[in-house]
Amino acid sequence: MAFLELSEEQVMVQDMARDFAKNELAPHGERWDHEGWIDDAVIAQMGELGLLGMVVPEEWGGASVDYVSYALAVEEISAGDGAVGAIMSIHNSVGCGPILKYGTDAQKEKWLTELAAGRVIGCFCLTEPQAGSEANNLKTRAVLKEGFWTLNGSKQFVSNGKRAKLAIVFAVTDPDLGKKGISAFLVPTNTPGFIVNRVEKKLGIRGSDTCAITLDNCVIPEENMLGPRGKGLAIALSNLEGGRIGIAAQALGIARAAFESALKYSKERIQFGVSLIDHQSVANFLADMQTQINAARLLILQAASMKERGLPCLSEASQAKLFASEMSEAVCSKAIQIYGGYGYLEDYPVERYYRDARITQIYEGTSEIQRLVIARALKDIDF
Amino acid sequence: MKILVAVKRVVDYNVKVRVKSDQSGVDIANVKMSMNPFDEIAIEEAVRLKEAGIATEVIAISAGPTACQETLRTALAIGADRAILVETELSLQPLAVAKILANIAQKEGAQLILLGKQAIDDDSNQTGQMLASLLDLPQATFASKVVIADGKAQVTREVDGGLETISLSLPAVITTDLRLNEPRYVTLPNIMKAKKKPIDVVKPEELGIDIAPRLTTLKVQEPAQRSAGVMVADVAALVEKLKNEAKVI
Numbered sequence: 109m110a111f112l113e114l115s116e117e118q119v120m121v122q123d124m125a126r127d128f129a130k131n132e133l134a135p136h137g138e139r140w141d142h143e144g145w146i147d148d149a150v151i152a153q154m155g156e157l158g159l160l161g162m163v164v165p166e167e168w169g170g171a172s173v174d175y176v177s178y179a180l181a182v183e184e185i186s187a188g189d190g191a192v193g194a195i196m197s198i199h200n201s202v203g204c205g206p207i208l209k210y211g212t213d214a215q216k217e218k219w220l221t222e223l224a225a226g227r228v229i230g231c232f233c234l235t236e237p238q239a240g241s242e243a244n245n246l247k248t249r250a251v252l253k254e255g256f257w258t259l260n261g262s263k264q265f266v267s268n269g270k271r272a273k274l275a276i277v278f279a280v281t282d283p284d285l286g287k288k289g290i291s292a293f294l295v296p297t298n299t300p301g302f303i304v305n306r307v308e309k310k311l312g313i314r315g316s317d318t319c320a321i322t323l324d325n326c327v328i329p330e331e332n333m334l335g336p337r338g339k340g341l342a343i344a345l346s347n348l349e350g351g352r353i354g355i356a357a358q359a360l361g362i363a364r365a366a367f368e369s370a371l372k373y374s375k376e377r378i379q380f381g382v383s384l385i386d387h388q389s390v391a392n393f394l395a396d397m398q399t400q401i402n403a404a405r406l407l408i409l410q411a412a413s414m415k416e417r418g419l420p421c422l423s424e425a426s427q428a429k430l431f432a433s434e435m436s437e438a439v440c441s442k443a444i445q446i447y448g449g450y451g452y453l454e455d456y457p458v459e460r461y462y463r464d465a466r467i468t469q470i471y472e473g474t475s476e477i478q479r480l481v482i483a484r485a486l487k488d489i490d491f
Numbered sequence: 492m493k494i495l496v497a498v499k500r501v502v503d504y505n506v507k508v509r510v511k512s513d514q515s516g517v518d519i520a521n522v523k524m525s526m527n528p529f530d531e532i533a534i535e536e537a538v539r540l541k542e543a544g545i546a547t548e549v550i551a552i553s554a555g556p557t558a559c560q561e562t563l564r565t566a567l568a569i570g571a572d573r574a575i576l577v578e579t580e581l582s583l584q585p586l587a588v589a590k591i592l593a594n595i596a597q598k599e600g601a602q603l604i605l606l607g608k609q610a611i612d613d614d615s616n617q618t619g620q621m622l623a624s625l626l627d628l629p630q631a632t633f634a635s636k637v638v639i640a641d642g643k644a645q646v647t648r649e650v651d652g653g654l655e656t657i658s659l660s661l662p663a664v665i666t667t668d669l670r671l672n673e674p675r676y677v678t679l680p681n682i683m684k685a686k687k688k689p690i691d692v693v694k695p696e697e698l699g700i701d702i703a704p705r706l707t708t709l710k711v712q713e714p715a716q717r718s719a720g721v722m723v724a725d726v727a728a729l730v731e732k733l734k735n736e737a738k739v740i
Binding site: 116117119120121123124127128156157158159162166171172173 | 560679
């Protein structure tokens with residue numbers, strides 16, 4: 109990566125993540141995809157290395173690493189296994205993030221150190237069957253009675269829903285206040301009434317559990333409210349930049365793994381007397397793939413660098429996520445094409461990369477929402 | 492007990508190097524550089540000895556251009572306490588490095604000096620041995636196990652005949668082999684802590700050491716391409732080829 113000047117620390121973070129992904133993740137990706145579960149021991153090890161609390165400050169047990177290092181690390185981990193990359197990005201951004209920003213000292217003491225160390229995995233319960241992009245249209249209800257909140261409702265597509273020990277749940281506390289009537293709650297997942305209804309069967313990132321959750325008279329103490337009453341929607345949308353940078357990096361890592369695999373194959377496979385890479389069609393595929401991957405990385409690191417410097421970067425983060433996710437599907441598809449018939453078999457990893465990549469255009473804000481954000485920002489710019 | 496660990500910045504083991512067209516060496520422009528893998532094992536062993544309460548301080552040392560600071564920073568992130576860079580742009584050979592290490596080891600009063608058995612760029616396998624000789628210290632090379640107790644080091648060495656275990660009185664020089672340990676992944680908090688650990692830079696002239704090379708490289712070339720195998724009709728033909736062509740029986 110000679111075109112980028114990385115600091116000593118950034119290189120060390122990238123090297124460690126790459127070595128870890130190569131040795132501990134890549135050899136198991138296929139098995140985790142089949143079994144639908146990533147080994148707990150691997151997630152625990154990532155926690156010990158600091159990979160699950162990357163931007164949490166040292167005082168709360170985090171690694172306090174800069175955002176560029178974070179993006180580089182998510183890319184490397186995702187190149188090892190896309191599902192692990194999903195868990196890492198989601199836990200860092202919407203697992204640790206809300207408590208870091210809005211938690212009371214008591215809440216931070218109870219949860220943040222555990223989250224940063226990966227001893228507790230967090231999950232984010234916002235989406236409902238009828239509310240996806242329209243995040244404010246929630247039906248889950250929270251009612252206060254004698255110092256306790258009772259939660260009732262359904263949550264959809266909750267990543268880490270089964271693995272998590274802590275859930276951040278968004279519910280309507282004041283139905284008459286619309287967007288300002290939603291609040292956030294910290295719900296330990298072993299609370300009676302917090303039910304993992306179903307672990308979904310997905311196209312990809314199968315090692316990462318995605319769950320339908322039911323809240324059935326789930327009772328939590330008053331002090332489990334996160335942030336002020338009515339601030340729930342703002343809290344839910346408070347880490348879009350970090351979340352989008354993370355998922356963009358995940359998409360990039362998956363694409364890079366597919367590209368490197370296809371590149372290697374193109375040098376070994378011979379047809380019509382020459383290696384595939386010596387056939388112009390294939391050579392052109394690879395040239396385009398490399399260019400797209402490098403372009404995505406620069407978009408991601410630009411957004412990460414702006415976030416690190418405290419500059420608003422919502423449009424840049426959205427651009428990175430939009431570009432990297434669409435690029436990833438295209439690159440993975442070309443990788444299968446280069447492998448030909450073999451690319452369609454489970455014996456080779458490219459079909460899994462292709463399946464893993466697809467979700468990155470949907471979660472953490474669909475491509476359509478990203479375009480909406482970018483276009484909206486353009487309305488405010490005059491050239 | 493102070494441990495001095497020598498680390499070398501080399502081409503990363505994953506890189507496929509190419510010979511320069513003028514055959515003066517290999518092209519390392521823009522190539523990824525890393526800590527020599529055997530030196531990683533040496534740092535890991537030293538840090539484990541500190542964690543076990545046997546060593547009090549681990550000092551990492553390297554000799555070479557300014558960029559070697561990156562390698563030393565990695566050593567600090569693994570767990571070394573401080574680092575020394577003997578800075579020079581001159582090409583260093585094992586004897587020069589051994590002289591440098593001898594000078595620093597004596598100044599620091601190191602009770603144990605750990606090195607990788609060889610560097611993966613020149614494969615010399617000389618520095619540790621020369622260092623022990625310069626300091627008149629006992630040496631144990633190719634260590635696959637090290638036990639320190641009562642002022643002695645018990646070292647198991649990997650030798651052609653198998654394993655040999657010897658006892659050395661400290662101070663001593665030990666060079667590491669592959670099976671001594673598996674280096675840890677550096678944790679992110681330790682990468683951040685390493686930023687604050689000191690790296691002292693000195694010049695070889697300040698130490699009064701003559702590091703001029705004694706060897707001149709005449710030519711570097713690629714190894715001969717491996718030719719295709721040959722199918723033989725039967726065992727008799729195989730034996731005939733092994734005897735008369737390959738000349739191995």
